[in-house]
Amino acid sequence: MFAARYVPGKKELSLVEVPKPTPGPLDVILKIRAAGICHSDLHVLHGEVPYKESFTMGHEACGEVVEKGSEVFGTFNPGDLYAVHGPNPCGHCNYCRTGHDNLCNDPSRTFIGLGQDGAYAEYLKVPARNIVKVPKGISPEVAAVATDAVLTPYHAIKTKGGVGLGSKVLAIGLGGLGMNGVQIALALGAEVTAVDLKDANLETAKSFGVQKVLNSKQISSLTPLSFDVVVDFVGLESTFKDAQNFVKPGGTILLIGLGSAQVPLTTATAITFETKVQASFWGTHVEMQELYELIAEGKIKPQVETAPMKEVNHWLHELEAGRVKSRMALIP
Ligand SMILES: [Zn+2]
Ligand SMILES: [Zn+2]
Structure with a gap:
């Protein structure tokens, strides 16, 4: 079968033929219908995450179950879609057993498509416990990108940020995650202000019902210390400083973006105002169902665009150049 594989030291994925995977007793084989591409892929290709072995990339997967292991029960109908919980938790540690499976740190836990074979291929082997049924009416490409680009902001904003009815939320950055994030905050009943450098993104956010949008260059016109929750989808020094300027005393900064390796915290202000800085990682199996x-x-x-999977390297370049408008899913 076709697979796009990371090879240590190479800046592009290798497009190769590999054997179709066979399931272990507790696995299923998904015929991939769509696989989302993500900035994390670029971090790997740039050598920021030092994987020593080759693997098939792609951690946002949706497909149909075409084969199951001898100990997997249940019926999988042709045409039914399943999405993969990318953190691939072990299922038996205390994090997993208490619903915090995004934090699973068991040695058997491996991230799908990040260090272990993922979804840029025709077929993917995955533990049956880590697939989630996709309701009818949701397309494979939407289901695929939702496994990260919706799940990550959902976990952050709802679970870690406690955003609810009437929360005043400032969203910084309207990329793939931010654009979904503002819709999540609105669905939870928040009053949302969004800033971004691109006016087209601001228009899209407005069309989703975001109450106030403004260009990042005008961020200083906002009232300081006025938001319950500030979501930093970018994670640069400058955006994290903005977050500290606009979060209310006792409010929460949600740190999601990996834009910078480090961000500065102004200790005197943070201590005086008891600012909560809450980092957030991916999301849980239950949140995926929600x-x-x-x-x-x-x-x-x-928002998702699609392209043939064999164009994966082209679209990774486009993503890097900032020319992917929303989120891109590859179709085998
Ligand atoms: Zn991702
Ligand atoms: Zn676990």
Whole structure:
């Protein structure tokens, strides 16, 4: 089968033929219907995450179950879509058993498509416990990108940020995650202000119902210390400083973006105002089920474009150059 594989030291994925995977007793084989591409892929290709072995990339997967292991029960109908919980938790550690499976740190846990074979291929082997049924009416490409580009902001904003009815939220950055993030905050009943450098993104956010949008260059016109929650989808020094300027005393900064290796915290201000800085990582299996319901109800409309999977290197370059408008899913 076709696979696009990371090779240590190479800046592009190698497009190769590899054997189709066979399931272990507790695995299923998904015929991939769509695989989302993500900035994390670029971090790997730039050598920022030092993987020593080759693997098939792609951690945002959706497909149909075409084969199952001898100990997997349940029926999988042709045409039914399943999405993959990318953190691939072990299922038996205390994090997993208490619903915090995004934090699973068991040695058996491996991230799908990040260090272990992922979804830029025709077929993917994955533990049956780590797939989530996708409700009817959701396309494979939307289901695929939702596994990260919706799940990550959902976990951050709802679970870690406690955003709810009437929360005043400032969203900094309207890329793939930010554009879904503002819709999630609105669905939870928040009053949302969004800033971005691109006016086209601001218009899109407005069309989703974001109450106030403004260009990042005008951010100083906002009232200081006025937001319950500031979501930094960018994670640069400058955006993290903005977050500190605009979060209320006792409020929360959600740090999601990996734009900079380090961000500065102004200790005197943070201590005086008891600012909560909450980092957030991906999301849980249960949250994946919740967000597919929200997508099925039309409360979140993930923006996604599609392209043939064999063009993966081209689209990784486009993503790097900032020319991917929303989120891109590859179709085998
Ligand atoms: Zn990702
Ligand atoms: Zn675990």
